[in-house]
Amino acid sequence: MADILGFLAKIGERLPGVERPKRRPSLGMRLVYTGIALVLYLFMASVPLYGIKHAPRLFGELPQIVQIVFAMAGGTLAQLGIGPIVTAGLIMQILVGSKLLKLDLSKSEERRKFTLAQKTLALIIAGVEAGGYVIAGPQFWDLTGPNPVFDVDASAWIRFLVWLQLVAATYLIMLLDESLQMGWGIGSGISLFILAGVARDVFNRMFSPLPVSSTNPQPFGFIPYLVWSLRDGSVSIENIMIRSSQTMYLPSLMGLIALFIVMITLIYLQRMKVYIPVTTQRLRGIRTRVPLQFLYVTNLPVLLVSILYSDLYIFYTLSSYNPTIAQMFGWAIYYMRPISGFYELFSNPGRVFIHIIIYTLLALAFGLMWIEVAGLNPSGQAERLIQSGLEIPGLRRNPKVLEMILGKYIYPLTILSTLIVVAIVIVADIFMTYGTGTGILLAVGIVEQFYTLIVYERALEAYPILKRILGEA
Incomplete structure (x- = not known):
């Protein structure tokens, strides 16, 4: 596994990339660069792929949740969206978290190796997905015979050209994301593009004058x-x-009201904290509290379930020419598909019930897995407390003891917060919330992240001494 990682990292090293700026741009310039990246993405999401015939149909066939989570726009240069990047990142995180890849991401050299390998893997996934769309010809072209692979109204040259456009466009999206994370812009390109997709969906549902x-x-x-x-x-x-x-x-007043209720609820919940009392070694007798976010794993469980569904849907789409494989994916997609409004509660209660059970179990599994992978488990938090010189009053500075005490907070908090988020998303989907429940959940979290980043950057510009204190100079 280490050899494969090294091989992928070496390829990533030779791929064109974005250099970190020698001098940190001002906040105003970084916001301008972020805006340029957003405009370029929206332009790509509006430009049809050259050589295909079914762009409008493809856009209509993509489920709304897939378009939002992967920032996809069917039939355009953003056909693959951020799907390959997100999928590659998830695979790498799971491999590192499960110790199959022995990497210490606190070390800059190993973190760089991880990033380069992830970049190569994302490009490979993009190539495979693009190849799937091109090989499964009916997705883009008309059939001229019974064979969906060979009997397609498109030459080999046109199919290669479409494949090249998809891979190149995905790589450009990767570079846009990389440029923001390298310090040219603010935040993450992936988050920005997801937010743009949610905002576009909400805007269309509110103001689109086009006929149904x-x-x-x-x-x-x-x-x-x-x-x-x-x-x-x-x-x-x-x-x-x-x-x-x-x-x-169709968009209605019910969905609009649900949008505002869901947003207000999420903003309130994201500001709730659970406090653990601690003392510090350096200042004996001084007590303070360490805050844990009430939504401990935030939107990660729901996001991971949505990514799984989106990947399954893409595989289903690409395997539609093989009835056996398509049927296998079809069953999973049928029950994982988000609820289509409260009307479905009465028309298809069995599917809704099974969907809620599967969705909840998957979200709980992903939530518990994520705290282990991301180091948010009791042992990781206990280690950070000890390194910070903090301790829980009345307990010895023993990692195992701290881990046991923190476990009483963290695991119930993970389960409770996951169930609350799942309930919000399901209720939002039942009431046909604009942007979908998952989309609004992601959008609220992303807006808060960008707001926090901008406030932080403004503080650094207003008080330059903070750069030295925080090691940003």
């Missing part, structure tokens, strides 16, 4: 629909709240 379909002239967006129905004289409380049972998937 060729047979349904009413505007898709809720605000234009409200104006249209007032002019048409068909306005009613029922239509405004749910847009009638035949068009339950």
